[in-house]
Amino acid sequence: MVKTGHRPQATGHRTEAAGQRPLATGRRGSALVGLCALLVLVPGLAAADDTGLLPPDGFGGWKRTGNLRVFRQADLYGYIDGGAELFFEFGFEQLTQQRYSSGGAEFTVDLYRMTDPVAATGIYLMRCGKETPNAAFAEQHTVSMYQLMFQRDRYYVIVSNSAAREKLVPDLLKFGAFLSSKMPPGRRVAPLDLLPRQDQVSGSVRLIRGPYALQPIYTLGDGDMLLLGGKLTAVAANYKDPALGSYTLLAAVYPDPPAARNALQHIVSNLDRYLKVVDKGPSHLVIKDYENQYGTASLTGARLDLRLHLQKAPGS
16 A cells, blocks of 8 residues: 555555565563563463474574574564554454574564454554565465565464575565464455455455554544544555546444444544545545545445545546
8 A cells, every 4th residue: 555644744554565675673662671672581481382383493404503592572663673562452462473593594483373263363464565475385475585474364474584695585485374274274364255356456455453553544533533442444446447446445343333324424523624524424525635635424224335545526
């Protein structure tokens, strides 16, 4: 999703595209956070359930190096150089990390266990960039000489290649195949079925569980503007329609119609100051932003649909 918010100086979140060098994993912050981030666990402690997913020592000629590292909750702030909030918003449980070496090259496996498949898929879609898949690997993924990134069930995985050698890509895929074989079968992420496929721009789908995931798509206002509460999941994608032109469609389904109406009313009452209300009613809203683009919101039962970045006024 390449669209940004409407505030003139709004800033989005960096992505960790597999076709680019991985983001640095900074250790900035207080000494306490740094110490938490360096937490080392030995096999047999609380994270043992995920260590069984990792390739064993000597796998394909790759020897484990260093200690197994496990990061929980606040520890993640010390490991990810920005962006930990997005993981928490989707639902983060634990990160297990193990390094491997072979012939002077080093792989790092970062195994993120999220709360559910929606959370893992949401993080993957936000961070994968333009996908460059390899037919030899079945999971949804993107791979380059820098890293393999994939998602299966509630796991989001990055296997980084510090040597950045193209000839090591087959080994990255072997690591991915081993890891995925140890995971539960993938489950369908239901919110993805809310949007039509026709005219949808490939690679633009995003999942949303709160303000951090919404902000790069559109700035409606501050806070949880869609009232998702980290529990409900909205979905968005870009479209190119012969009649409407380019726009973004966002859909969310609430527990019942009153909850959906409450969400629409919350949007109306808390709109960003750069947005102007053109028209509104009990079940609809039309807005205009500082770039003279339009947006609409409409209710159908318990479903709320937003069409954003419209080039023309609705009905024109």
